[in-house]
Amino acid sequence: MTGISSYLLNRLQTTLLTCGPFASDRELKTVFIDTRINPWRDSLPQADDNPTSRVQAIIDFLYDRHNTHAENALVLLLRVLSDRTNPHDACHRQLAGLADELERATKRAPTPESASGPSPTPAPPTSAQRKTLERTLAMARRTLDILEVQAAGYSVLTIPAHLTIQLEDQRRKVAELEARLQA
Numbered sequence: 001m002t003g004i005s006s007y008l009l010n011r012l013q014t015t016l017l018t019c020g021p022f023a024s025d026r027e028l029k030t031v032f033i034d035t036r037i038n039p040w041r042d043s044l045p046q047a048d049d050n051p052t053s054r055v056q057a058i059i060d061f062l063y064d065r066h067n068t069h070a071e072n073a074l075v076l077l078l079r080v081l082s083d084r085t086n087p088h089d090a091c092h093r094q095l096a097g098l099a100d101e102l103e104r105a106t107k108r109a110p111t112p113e114s115a116s117g118p119s120p121t122p123a124p125p126t127s128a129q130r131k132t133l134e135r136t137l138a139m140a141r142r143t144l145d146i147l148e149v150q151a152a153g154y155s156v157l158t159i160p161a162h163l164t165i166q167l168e169d170q171r172r173k174v175a176e177l178e179a180r181l182q183a
Contacts, residue, residue, distance in 0.1 A: 005178045019091030022051040034080045075103045088155045137177040144170045
């Protein structure tokens with residue numbers, strides 16, 4: 001599995017620090033009573049009394065772990081935190097959106113048994129193509145940032161459908177561009 005893009009990792013850390021229970025190891029452990037993430041409760045990493053260190057440790061710990069249904073543990077944590085947050089709170093939407101985005105970014109490649117046939121590996125981009133992709137990605141990220149600021153002005157119940165669709169499309173576009181650059 002590849003790593004998390006620096007852009008997504010930064011947003012993930014910021015959101016968890018703002019919206020998550022990372023003041024203490026004990027507070028974090030109470031969240032892991034939820035059956036979706038309970039299998040990792042007794043092996044959580046201990047961190048200093050520093051919320052930033054705790055967030056980084058939990059991301060590192062959960063990123064490569066999956067349950068028996070092949071669901072990513074970090075995605076599950078984001079979903080649990082989102083479900084525990086008031087739907088009218090901006091954190092609810094941010095956590096749910098990050099869970100969706102991280103889920104797309106961490107999808108496992110199909111195994112040879114599940115694949116219908118070998119898929120061709122795309123050629124890595126040339127230097128000129130890479131520069132174009134980087135510029136396109138930078139613009140896509142700026143657009144996504146603007147859309148997220150606009151969406152933050154609404155609650156989950158009042159956000160216009162067109163804005164929700166634009167956000168989903170833009171997140172998908174950013175994820176696809178990041179994947180093409182990592183090829």
